[in-house]
Amino acid sequence: MAALDGLPPLRDVIQRHGLDARKALGQNFLLDLNLTQKIARTAGPLEDCTVIEVGPGPGGLTRAILALGARRVIAIERDSRCLPALAEISDHYPGRLTVIEGDALKTDFEALTDGRPVRIIANLPYNVGTQLLVNWLLPRNWPPFYMSMTLMFQKEVGLRIVADADDDHYGRLGVLCGWRTKARMAFDVPPQAFTPPPKVTSSVVQLEPIDNPLPCSADKLERVTQAAFGQRRKMLRQSLKSLGGEALLSKAGIDPQRRAETLSVEEFVLLANTL
Numbered sequence: 484m485a486a487l488d489g490l491p492p493l494r495d496v497i498q499r500h501g502l503d504a505r506k507a508l509g510q511n512f513l514l515d516l517n518l519t520q521k522i523a524r525t526a527g528p529l530e531d532c533t534v535i536e537v538g539p540g541p542g543g544l545t546r547a548i549l550a551l552g553a554r555r556v557i558a559i560e561r562d563s564r565c566l567p568a569l570a571e572i573s574d575h576y577p578g579r580l581t582v583i584e585g586d587a588l589k590t591d592f593e594a595l596t597d598g599r600p601v602r603i604i605a606n607l608p609y610n611v612g613t614q615l616l617v618n619w620l621l622p623r624n625w626p627p628f629y630m631s632m633t634l635m636f637q638k639e640v641g642l643r644i645v646a647d648a649d650d651d652h653y654g655r656l657g658v659l660c661g662w663r664t665k666a667r668m669a670f671d672v673p674p675q676a677f678t679p680p681p682k683v684t685s686s687v688v689q690l691e692p693i694d695n696p697l698p699c700s701a702d703k704l705e706r707v708t709q710a711a712f713g714q715r716r717k718m719l720r721q722s723l724k725s726l727g728g729e730a731l732l733s734k735a736g737i738d739p740q741r742r743a744e745t746l747s748v749e750e751f752v753l754l755a756n757t758l
């Protein structure tokens with residue numbers, strides 16, 4: 484990283500500021516310049532964008548995003564120990580990095596934006612990553628306040644995000660993501676790329692919002708997918724019993740003997756709209 488932006492190597496930063504990784508905060512840091520740049524590049528052109536980053540930690544990914552020319556970065560970090568290290572980056576890029584100390588789950592991201600194109604880029608803490616993604620999929624307005632999300636998850640979660648019907652990983656998350664976004668797996672990251680290394684492989688996933696998703700109540704879609712995948716090996720007439728079972732399915736024109744994992748996103752939307 485030193486060669487790219489003239490700031491000290493991340494290992495030194497972590498040592499100088501005593502940023503020993505805390506498991507409770509999902510802290511697995513990326514120290515490899517090539518990798519943080521690869522993640523930032525996956526997002527697309529950054530020059531005219533405001534980038535929202537959750538959990539900058541010691542700032543490895545933040546530095547890559549700034550070095551690649553993001554106009555502005557707004558970073559939300561829960562761990563106050565990281566703030567002095569982030570302040571050094573802020574001083575190095577005057578006026579371009581705003582750090583907010585707080586809990587991303589309680590942050591109103593839409594209110595942080597200023598009308599310019601927004602990209603979300605984050606190596607997410609594993610314990611809140613899925614909930615954050617669901618929040619970003621269900622904002623007040625659609626199209627949403629962001630033009631893309633480039634997010635690192637545990638690979639298992641990444642597979643669920645991009646899964647289609649008839650895929651073992653297909654479930655509530657795949658339906659929700661498939662309804663409102665185009666999601667693709669960008670690349671995998673092995674455990675040894677992190678400090679400390681987690682137990683599992685991670686994946687970077689790229690999601691882009693669809694302008695006009697099929698009209699549907701998110702609440703109803705959640706209810707249908709929750710019931711259907713709650714008993715995924717059972718026929719739909721059984722798993723959807725509490726929501727009307729056979730009557731609901733025949734009204735929607737869906738064979739009650741099918742199982743949840745065989746239904747396309749469009750068919751789940753149809754069921755939700757029939758509820």
Ligand code: SAM
Nearest residue numbers: 508511512513538539540561562586587606608
């Ligand atoms: N971006 C850094 C990197 O790639 O090296 C750190 C990523 S680490 C996986 C996750 C970061 O999210 C940590 O810095 C952690 O303190 C922060 N974090 C954990 N929970 C958070 C929350 N609820 N809101 C904001 N940040 C959080």
